[in-house]
Amino acid sequence: MSLVWDNGLFLLKGAYYTLLITVISMIFGLLIGIVVALARLKGNLPIRWLARAYVSVIRGTPAYVQILIVYFGLVDYGITLGPITAACVALSINVGAYLSETFRGAILAIPKGQTEAAYATGMTSWQTLRRIVFPQAARVAIAPMGNTFIGMLKETALVSVITVTELVRSAQLLIAQYFVNMPFYLGIAAIYWVMSTGFSAILHAIEKRLSKAY
Amino acid sequence: MMIRTTELSKSFHGVEVLRSIDLGVAAREIVVLLGPSGSGKSTLLRCLNGLEELSGGSLEVNGVRVDADMPSRRKRSSFREIRRNAGMVFQQFNLYPHKTALGNVIESLLTVKKLGRAEAEGIGERLLERVGLADKKDQYPSRLSGGQQQRVAIARALAMEPSVMLFDEPTSALDPELVGEVLEVMRQLAREGMTMVVVTHEMKFARQVANRIVFMDGGVVVEEREPEDFFRDPRSERARKFLNQLSDH
Ligand SMILES: Nc1ncnc2c1ncn2[C@@H]1O[C@H](COP(=O)(O)OP(=O)(O)OP(=O)(O)O)[C@@H](O)[C@H]1O
Numbered sequence A: 001m002s003l004v005w006d007n008g009l010f011l012l013k014g015a016y017y018t019l020l021i022t023v024i025s026m027i028f029g030l031l032i033g034i035v036v037a038l039a040r041l042k043g044n045l046p047i048r049w050l051a052r053a054y055v056s057v058i059r060g061t062p063a064y065v066q067i068l069i070v071y072f073g074l075v076d077y078g079i080t081l082g083p084i085t086a087a088c089v090a091l092s093i094n095v096g097a098y099l100s101e102t103f104r105g106a107i108l109a110i111p112k113g114q115t116e117a118a119y120a121t122g123m124t125s126w127q128t129l130r131r132i133v134f135p136q137a138a139r140v141a142i143a144p145m146g147n148t149f150i151g152m153l154k155e156t157a158l159v160s161v162i163t164v165t166e167l168v169r170s171a172q173l174l175i176a177q178y179f180v181n182m183p184f185y186l187g188i189a190a191i192y193w194v195m196s197t198g199f200s201a202i203l204h205a206i207e208k209r210l211s212k213a214y
Numbered sequence B: 001m002m003i004r005t006t007e008l009s010k011s012f013h014g015v016e017v018l019r020s021i022d023l024g025v026a027a028r029e030i031v032v033l034l035g036p037s038g039s040g041k042s043t044l045l046r047c048l049n050g051l052e053e054l055s056g057g058s059l060e061v062n063g064v065r066v067d068a069d070m071p072s073r074r075k076r077s078s079f080r081e082i083r084r085n086a087g088m089v090f091q092q093f094n095l096y097p098h099k100t101a102l103g104n105v106i107e108s109l110l111t112v113k114k115l116g117r118a119e120a121e122g123i124g125e126r127l128l129e130r131v132g133l134a135d136k137k138d139q140y141p142s143r144l145s146g147g148q149q150q151r152v153a154i155a156r157a158l159a160m161e162p163s164v165m166l167f168d169e170p171t172s173a174l175d176p177e178l179v180g181e182v183l184e185v186m187r188q189l190a191r192e193g194m195t196m197v198v199v200t201h202e203m204k205f206a207r208q209v210a211n212r213i214v215f216m217d218g219g220v221v222v223e224e225r226e227p228e229d230f231f232r233d234p235r236s237e238r239a240r241k242f243l244n245q246l247s248d249h
């Protein structure tokens, strides 16, 4: 176990990359999710169709394969991304598809009467979305969104395959150096656990604040 | 005429639920729409402010005209103009649950009229006072009774200073003991000279407040009369049947 402590700094650096990739992909995934949800709900036929195809393809293929395609596959077309960039791109695209479904469901869950009441006072459909529908939908979406984020934190383990030295790859490098497995694997498992529990707590606090309003 | 519909018709998936409605409502007039369930009262009301698309005919509200065969962009902008002039009150209140009573009332002032918050709140507080809820301004709808919620909804509709108010069964979702307070606010509005189109099952209100009863059945206007005449001596068989059924209960 002391081996883990001695290499703590190295593992923490891995944890930093795990966290970095998670947060960046969360932010871009969120944006993608909102845009795609709106495209599916408000877009014209080709846009709706495109958005649906995106969601279907991403949800119907392994994240692992998506990461390989972005990092190795795109090289064939002259697009070379650094490992961390590729990881963020692949995971943003991945999580965006799942979040768009969450948001779409949350928006559809808001009763029609809310929109009608807003329209009846002369509000435009964009004003209605922004001021009436989104705030209520956010409350519905926050819990499933939290689950998606925590799922993604763990999914970042996959990007070790494209040489991002996040937690898993940090452990693998140490294992190759010291020829012992268990302590390092247990070590990163503990770090994952701490991070996902921390995330849960933060999300829980946000959820509570949102629901206190009414 | 504040409202004028001309051969207005409406179909849902090929089923005609409004057929060639010609309805006129003069300024300061109070029209009560009566009719059995499914006769098209709500649909007619919702066509007036564009919550339902017209299938045919045309309408005019406060000088703004919409034709069923206008390009949809023009229809949309005309209806938006109509909506600024026509407040609507729904059976289920449809208050915004994430906003306080005052927040509900001033929402359109902030977004549509683009007033500053202070000015909007001043107007909102006066409106809440008018419906007797000045002390509830910071309450969320979930903390208000049904009657209070509906009064907030009326204040919200009044915020745009509409020239006509549309009510779709405003008291039907209320416990009987809360009906009176909402009707009282509506009577007050009527006294102040508001033009109103009201769908209601409150016959006493219809009798006392309406200038005219419009009786609908099967998507057509069957009878249009002064309330006293209508209730004393309905002309059509269908109206007679409708009134008999009411008094049976
Ligand atoms: N969105 C819709 N889609 C399909 N049919 C509809 C829709 N809205 C209303 N209808 C139909 O149109 C007819 C008229 O309905 P409407 O709600 O206008 O009646 P109403 O007179 O308001 O009845 P009630 O007294 O029950 O409220 C009914 O047959 C109803 O089933």
Ligand SMILES: [Mg+2]
Binding pocket: B041, B042, B043
């Ligand atoms: Mg109705």
